Amino acid sequence: MTLRIGVIGTGAIGRDHMRRINQTLSGAKVTAVSDVNIESVRTARADLAPEAEVVGSGEELAASAGVDAVVVTSWGATHEQYVLAAIAEGKPVFCEKPLSTTAAGAGRIVEAETAFGRRLVQVGFMRRYDAGYRMLKAVVENEIGRPLMVHAAHRNPSVPEQYITPMAIQDTLIHEIDVLRWLLDDDYVSAQVISPRRTRHAHARVEDPQIVLLETKSGIRIDVEIFVNCRYGYDIQCQVVGEEGLASLPDPMAVVMRKDAKLQSAIMTDWKDRFIDSYDLELQDFIKAAARGTASGPTAWDGYVAAVSSDACVEAQSRPGSIVPISLPARPALYN
Ligand code: NAP
Numbered sequence: 608m609t610l611r612i613g614v615i616g617t618g619a620i621g622r623d624h625m626r627r628i629n630q631t632l633s634g635a636k637v638t639a640v641s642d643v644n645i646e647s648v649r650t651a652r653a654d655l656a657p658e659a660e661v662v663g664s665g666e667e668l669a670a671s672a673g674v675d676a677v678v679v680t681s682w683g684a685t686h687e688q689y690v691l692a693a694i695a696e697g698k699p700v701f702c703e704k705p706l707s708t709t710a711a712g713a714g715r716i717v718e719a720e721t722a723f724g725r726r727l728v729q730v731g732f733m734r735r736y737d738a739g740y741r742m743l744k745a746v747v748e749n750e751i752g753r754p755l756m757v758h759a760a761h762r763n764p765s766v767p768e769q770y771i772t773p774m775a776i777q778d779t780l781i782h783e784i785d786v787l788r789w790l791l792d793d794d795y796v797s798a799q800v801i802s803p804r805r806t807r808h809a810h811a812r813v814e815d816p817q818i819v820l821l822e823t824k825s826g827i828r829i830d831v832e833i834f835v836n837c838r839y840g841y842d843i844q845c846q847v848v849g850e851e852g853l854a855s856l857p858d859p860m861a862v863v864m865r866k867d868a869k870l871q872s873a874i875m876t877d878w879k880d881r882f883i884d885s886y887d888l889e890l891q892d893f894i895k896a897a898a899r900g901t902a903s904g905p906t907a908w909d910g911y912v913a914a915v916s917s918d919a920c921v922e923a924q925s926r927p928g929s930i931v932p933i934s935l936p937a938r939p940a941l942y943n
Contacts, residue, residue, distance in 0.1 A: 610898050613639035613674035615665040615689050616681025617651035620703055623879075624678055625655040627890055635676075635894045641668040642681065665689040669696050676897040678890075679703060687712040690907075694719045694727055699897035701890065703731040704781060706910025710918050713911040720907050721939045725900070728907040729893050734786040735905060736888040739857045743845065744790050751849030754791055757829040759783055760844040762837040764876050771812045775833045776920040780819055783831050783845075784916045785909060790847070793823040795916050795933045800923040808836040819920055840874035841881055908942040 612628055612635050614621055625637050637656040641664060642648035652659050662668040665685070669677050669692040677693040679686050679702040687707040693700035694716070706728070707713040720728055734740050747754055761779055770778075788794055799820040809815035816834035823829070845856040859881065861872040875881050889904060896903040916933055923931040 610635040611638040611675045613668040614678045615641050617642040617648045621680035622651050632891045638673050639668050641665050666692045669693045684708050690716050699727050699902050701729045701893045706730050710914040713914040716907045717911050721941050726902045729902040730905040730910040732785040732905040733882050733885040733889045735789050736885040743856050746854040747847050751854050752851035754847050754849050756848040758846045760832040762842040763835040766835045772814045773921045776917050785913050793825050795821050797822045797930050797932050798919045798923045799930045806836050840876050841878050906942050
């Protein structure tokens with residue numbers, strides 16, 4: 608059976624996922640598309656899914672008899688309404704991060720899915736599908752004893768003018784927030800943000816770099832450097848220090864060159880390339896589960912916890928140096 612997918616939001620990542628579904632992955636095709644931007648949806652359809660129907664709204668798309676499962680790739684603030692529409696139809700839904708721009712919104716999705724009684728939602732935290740992070744998780748769980756500390760870094764060469772300080776949490780750190788709690792199988796209890804000396808390469812509305820300090824329930828201390836004008840490349844680092852040893856995320860494979868009296872290898876510059884295989888794997892996993900009427904991978908609960916933790920980090924940004932507690936309600940049984 609070919610899973611019929613409707614895509615809501617035909618911007619950059621929406622098109623990328625349409626291309627994946629129709630040209631790279633197996634078991635699904637895009638049969639419907641929707642976007643508030645009519646020009647965008649027409650072009651995306653013509654280029655990537657000429658047989659798909661253009662539907663007037665995301666809600667209509669979710670209800671369409673020609674759609675078995677939904678992919679939400681619209682602007683973040685609209686995710687909640689479209690995920691809720693898919694749940695109301697009992698259809699599996701893949702939602703790009705963030706699940707919702709507010710913790711309350713993500714909580715409403717958890718409530719709706721819990722009331723439905725079966726998992727339908729997968730959140731697009733693709734790093735969990737990255738081969739490097741998976742290898743690191745196996746080593747953390749089996750080789751280096753109890754984890755004690757994590758040193759991580761998220762560096763971009765530069766960011767556009769519209770990137771402002773809270774986005775360092777909501778758009779950048781959000782990936783570490785999710786992947787580190789998955790890696791450590793732990794939740795956060797507090798957040799603190801401190802600011803080193805500013806780089807002269809940052810524009811006025813973004814504090815850069817920043818250091819986020821997180822503490823987990825079991826007492827692991829995490830420091831994440833966010834440096835979004837680092838100039839030299841897109842670089843993701845993660846080192847876990849355990850009782851018996853230390854493990855680091857492997858760098859992406861790159862040829863090592865000896866030339867002009869230098870030993871060198873290239874560093875990526877575009878974030879789109881860094882986790883490119885993970886996007887394929889996460890969507891293929893979604894297609895497989897959705898064909899059985901359910902979802903796998905990162906849950907709506909993971910999306911909710913990320914939203915609560917992200918809010919605490921943004922609050923910590925606004926009160927430099929202060930420690931902001933992170934508290935979560937009990938996890939519903941559906942997500943155990
Ligand atoms: P984008 O290029 O701006 O695309 C978003 C699209 O959604 C635009 O076509 C926009 O129309 C449309 N839209 C806005 N409001 C809508 C509504 N009410 N209903 C339907 N469509 C609507 O953004 P993007 O880069 O693709 O990002 C989309 C989402 O994916 C964001 O939440 C982003 O955080 C997430 N994302 C995740 C990753 C990842 O690494 N997992 C990577 C990239 C993006 P207009 O053109 O009229 O605004």
